Amino acid sequence: MTDSTFLDFTSAAETSDANERHFSALRRGEASTDRIASVRISAATLPLKGAISDAKVLTGRQKPLRDVAFLFAEIRTEAGLEGVGFSYSKRAGGAGQFAHAREVAPELIGEDPSDIQRIWTKLVWAGASVGRSGLAVQAVAAFDIALWDLKAKRAGLPLAKLLGAHRDSVACYNTSGGFLSSSIEEVIENAQATAASGIGGVKIKVGQPDTKLDLRRVAAVKEAIGDRIDLMVDANQQWNRSTAVRMGRAFEEFDLTWIEEPLDAYDAEGHADLARELATPIATGEMLTSVAEHAELIRHRGADFIQPDAPRVGGITPFLKIMALGEAAHLRMAPHYVMELHLHLAAAYEHDPWVEHFDWLEPLFNERLETEGGRMLVPARPGIGVSLSDQARAWTTATEVFGA
The missing domain is CATH 3.20.20.120 (Enolase-like C-terminal domain)
Incomplete structure (x- = not known):
């Protein structure tokens, strides 16, 4: 093997190591430098103008609807970008959504806000012992919607x-x-x-x-x-x-x-x-x-x-x-x-x-x-x-x- 051949081989190896480090960084979610800095969650009650009824009320299965409970999520990144999301519940479940959101919200801090699918999976598995449907994912919905809102704003486009x-x-x-x-x-x-x-x-x-x-x-x-x-x-x-x-x-x-x-x-x-x-x-x-x-x-x-x-x-x-x-x-x-x-x-x-x-x-x-x-x-x-x-x-x- 000549010296030049050896040098070429070494250069290729170094390039391969650099690429591996680069792709490893991507796998760790470091494709962008922005990160989620803070998350604010709020519970709010929207009163209706009057009690309303559908067939579920007339058959005795539910009571008239008088208000709607909302869960809001406001996500802010280190670069100052903001996204707003929400979920809701009628008649019952609003307090439960807020309580579940409180438990999983810390999982968002430090995450790349563009990794929406991975973050959704992370949040759902954080509360998987109570299921991957119903109230548990409805709490996650507020964060997910906020992340999509943020992503569209970053692109300067309507969703x-x-x-x-x-x-x-x-x-x-x-x-x-x-x-x-x-x-x-x-x-x-x-x-x-x-x-x-x-x-x-x-x-x-x-x-x-x-x-x-x-x-x-x-x-x-x-x-x-x-x-x-x-x-x-x-x-x-x-x-x-x-x-x-x-x-x-x-x-x-x-x-x-x-x-x-x-x-x-x-x-x-x-x-x-x-x-x-x-x-x-x-x-x-x-x-x-x-x-x-x-x-x-x-x-x-x-x-x-x-x-x-x-x-x-x-x-x-x-x-x-x-x-x-x-x-x-x-x-x-x-x-x-x-x-x-x-x-x-x-x-x-x-x-x-x-x-x-x-x-x-x-x-x-x-x-x-x-x-x-x-x-x-x-x-x-x-x-x-x-x-x-x-x-x-x-x-x-x-x-x-x-x-x-």
């Missing part, structure tokens, strides 16, 4: 654009004016106002013990709005299989866009049978709390419209996996609630989605979403495009800060 949007607006429908706690006169008035407001559809609640009342309610609303906007109904899981078939057939004359939650949320086989039996599309999925549960629903072909809820399934990271499953199965999507977040996710979904218009959350944020021609417009603001209002701070019941 929809960061994910790869298919559209700049999404068809939207209103739900907040169709509860069973409202008289039929009020529901009709709300539906007509919706039709005049630039929203593309209205959903009303059904599932009453007396099914004849449901038929009258739907017929009255359909007569009032005609074909100006779409009409959906939601039974909130209160029918058995035979009632669902009977009601579904009775509703076919009204040309509904979908029948939502006709059966128990976990009855994937029943929903699949119903989807094959009826001409009207079936929508369900809002009560499922993991990717695995949605995968089972999709595997059975239990819905024409899947309705995942990002805070309920653990954040944007698992929601994107559900989207991929839904797209592969050529299903449509109508995410549940939280339009401020789901607008971005729906805009990035391939198959012609809907987003649910609820104005309940507006007092929590400084910004407002716009509707036009039956569609909700994706905002141009970076990230999710919302910031916490003074009112959200005033409704805060507990706060804790971790890190600097």
